[in-house]
Amino acid sequence: MSSSEAAPVSRSGFRTETSGARLLRLGHQLGFFLLSLAVTFLGLTAVTFFIGRFIPVDPVLAVVGDHANHDVYEKTRLAMGLDRPIIVQYVIYLKKVLAGDLGESVMTSQPVLADLLTFFPATFELATLATIFGVLIGVPAGVAAGAQKGRWPDHVVRVLGLFGYSTPVFWLGLVGLFVFYGKLGWVAGTGRLDVGYDDIVTTRTGVLLIDSALQGEWDVFRNAVGHLILPGAILAYYSLAYIARMARSFMIDQLGQEYVTAARVKGRSFWGAVWLHAFPNIMVPLITVIGLSYASLLEGAVLTETVFAWPGLGRYITQSLFNADMNAVLGGTLVVGAVFIGINAFCDFLYKIFDPRLRRA
């Protein structure tokens, strides 16, 4: 079988695109993407609307109260359009939602939208900070543990992780408050700010760290950090434990693959193969895990928010639920749903950046 000419390989299937065709293709993809987002959101509004109609809470009673007479009740019912066909009611609801009208909250007697605009940023601030730290520490820890499976770094990460997701958050929160606030005084107590710092900063984004920094109120900024640090650290610990555990198992999986050995054959060091070869291959599942963990924090960490008297979305929705304040509950649900849609869309976008196999869908 000694040297004779081998047939050359032809791949005419892979012509390079012209830039115009590329733009057109990207435009198509973007259009399709936005359309699918719109349809998903429509589905979400339908779900919240029908939940609102079918649960046994009378929306009229919620407005007029238990002691209203029959006349008032009927008038209000007609005024709310509850006598009209359900589809028409849905269209009216949809129009209102799109105009930003989510009704009024019985509990706070404010528009639900205004409530959400104050409660959601508090949760957003906490969840984002927790996720950033969870990722910055959890990913390297998980990767290192996976790469050194069965050795001491792996045991350390596993034990810390196990402690992280098996300890009740309210217990950790109370102990944390007792030690670091009560005994040591290293951090501030519950709530978002000490009383003296309220109403100094005008609300723009609702995220205190950003608002105070923009307005140069560094005292407020420092105070807000002091309040954020403990609940932030506790939530970060939870998300870190989860992210590290998943990163570890993804890593073990990838390090057993042949392409890692191939990289070593080429002369890559072990850690070079871990970070340059295996790590890019765990990005897709890792992004999924991080996205889900972030979304679940944004949905509101009720227990943490309760322990720390944090005026966040989780507490808002829970309290509205106990008060049968349906407008608030549905508004909150809508926000949570929209957050999930948004995070999923963002993850989809990231997948395509990190995995060439998912491009050109």
Add this chain to the structure above:
Amino acid sequence: MSGPLLEVAGLNVTFPGRGGETRAVRDVSFTLGRERLGIVGESGSGKSTTGRALLGLLPASAKVTAGALRFDGLNLLSRSDADWQALRGKRISMVMQDPKYSLNPVRNVGWQIEEAYRLHRRCTRAEARAKALAMLEAVQIREPDLVYQLFPHQLSGGMGQRVMIAMMLIAEPDLLIADEPTSALDVTVQNEVLRVLDKLVEERGMGLIFISHNLTVVSSFCDRVLVMYGGKIMEECAAKSLGAAKHPYTRALIQSAPQLERRQAELATVQRDPAWLT
């Protein structure tokens, strides 16, 4: 050339396991010049483990001992991990079985080929790129510029294996271990890839260890053949005279291969003798 390129004496590899140790390679000794040595045997006969032991790439749990392991005058046994790493790719390299798994799915072809070069040479990006394109041409890929940007999932099996060969030969190693380089390919493509490999090995005067379970390929491709069973070398013979091999195991292997001109109701099965391993 002073001595042989590679000298292996008394190589043993054992893996610890629940039911006691598994001896994957037992007392394997051979020498290799700049020639083609075939290693054949069934699955689990220790062929691939032997190959990987020569690269120092067995899992950490494996216990490797040897009387001597010399490559081009260097004693591999006394070398540290870092020394061994400097040797990999540059002096000893390996083509692996299935490009579907041995190419990194998220890196493009160009990156993966250049990496092998840039790990061992100081060079600019443009130099590395030119070198990679030349290498793609050397493995007979017609449109190197195009293939350079492709990702492994866009390649056919034969193309993938050519890319693998380009990647493993770009740093011009002296010894290439080909671990079942064509077993994952279609028969028609196998020959093309073998021809590419054959040409490059000849041009560059490399030593080649060709691991395979395909007796026909080995006997026509290599100079010498080692037949392994249960981690032990059963027989060593010239490739041309493989048909006249004496060892009962080798004979049984040859007989168990189907032949077109000889119609049989049943293929012969290999009768193994535990005494071979003592």
